[in-house]
Amino acid sequence: MRLACAEINLTALNHNLARVKELAPGSRIMAVLKANAYGHGLVTIAQNLVDADAFAVARIDEALALRAGGVIKPIVLLEGVFRAEDLAIAATSNFNVVVHDEAQLVMLENAQLASPITAWLKLDTGMHRLGIEPNQCHDMYTRLERCVSVAENIKLMTHFACADDLDDGKTTEQMALFFDSIKGRNNELCLANSAGIVGWPNSHCDWVRPGLMLYGVSPMIDSTGQDHQLTAVMRLTSSIIAIRDVKAGETVGYGSAWRAASDTRIGVVAMGYGDGYPRHAPNGTPVMIQGKRFTIVGRVSMDMITVELGYDDSVALGDEVELWGPNLPVEQIAQFATTIPYELLCNITPRVEYKYIQE
Numbered sequence: 001m002r003l004a005c006a007e008i009n010l011t012a013l014n015h016n017l018a019r020v021k022e023l024a025p026g027s028r029i030m031a032v033l034k035a036n037a038y039g040h041g042l043v044t045i046a047q048n049l050v051d052a053d054a055f056a057v058a059r060i061d062e063a064l065a066l067r068a069g070g071v072i073k074p075i076v077l078l079e080g081v082f083r084a085e086d087l088a089i090a091a092t093s094n095f096n097v098v099v100h101d102e103a104q105l106v107m108l109e110n111a112q113l114a115s116p117i118t119a120w121l122k123l124d125t126g127m128h129r130l131g132i133e134p135n136q137c138h139d140m141y142t143r144l145e146r147c148v149s150v151a152e153n154i155k156l157m158t159h160f161a162c163a164d165d166l167d168d169g170k171t172t173e174q175m176a177l178f179f180d181s182i183k184g185r186n187n188e189l190c191l192a193n194s195a196g197i198v199g200w201p202n203s204h205c206d207w208v209r210p211g212l213m214l215y216g217v218s219p220m221i222d223s224t225g226q227d228h229q230l231t232a233v234m235r236l237t238s239s240i241i242a243i244r245d246v247k248a249g250e251t252v253g254y255g256s257a258w259r260a261a262s263d264t265r266i267g268v269v270a271m272g273y274g275d276g277y278p279r280h281a282p283n284g285t286p287v288m289i290q291g292k293r294f295t296i297v298g299r300v301s302m303d304m305i306t307v308e309l310g311y312d313d314s315v316a317l318g319d320e321v322e323l324w325g326p327n328l329p330v331e332q333i334a335q336f337a338t339t340i341p342y343e344l345l346c347n348i349t350p351r352v353e354y355k356y357i358q359e
């Protein structure tokens, strides 16, 4: 029997990429692969996203791993680089850099690179994380343009703070500020993350930056991927490794945090926080066995969870258990564990076996 396993459906991945194209037909696609492609496997995901126009990662090591894996498409470093040595590496490896503050601009001004590098000037329109002040745009742009180390096709970008909520006016404000700040320029523009792609068509412009939706997960609050015609890519499974009888009044697991109300049966599943399953998943968090929903009882431990089987004796030792996937949206598990699907996906640990399938 197979223990903790992340089955990655590459057909679903490409279906989701096609869905991005359908939603943003006029835009090029920069597929976001940071954090091990949201836990799906960096290089394999890149190799299978044949129709993406570029890739984006957060760290230079992620970009280098893609090149080492034979990936030749443009790669954008979403945080840019922080050291002059990395700028040199970025130039020789043909990475694009985001420029989000003056220190990075100065680094480019002082650099002597093997070949000019493509720069994405990032404006902070309200996220207040990375980006230059919109009123610095003209000045910084002019300085970038003068850099011999910067390629001619400077691109402009920003990032949304609240695009997952259609009722939040902030996205409209961010777009207005962005378009106002870059008025008169005809550079390539990039604003939309997955939530922008799904919820804010006016933000699509020349490039879109989908992450989460590529993996089949809804980027919007209060919906699942299915609601947006996306298909779950990851199916996290393991097996029942023991079945126990417990008597009414007995407790299960660390801290005796759950007590059986009546005589019942407990299935022990080889899946715990050591695999990336959220330790905070409470009693009542669902799992699927044999197409039926059961719920976790007791605390999640490092290597195991315990599931109440009750009087259902159709479940047997060795049965496969789905923790999330096509039959159990990761969005729902995230809600039970009071976190977000992003965190669950990228927390999968190296102990979990990966299995790539085509449908």
Ligand SMILES: *Cc1c(COP(=O)(O)O)cnc(C)c1O
Pocket (backbone or CB within 6 Å): 032, 034, 078, 159, 192, 193, 194, 195, 209, 210, 211, 212, 213, 219
């Ligand atoms: C992670 C990230 C994205 C992708 O966001 P999703 O919500 O996963 O689509 C896009 N742009 C930037 C700057 C990011 O950091």
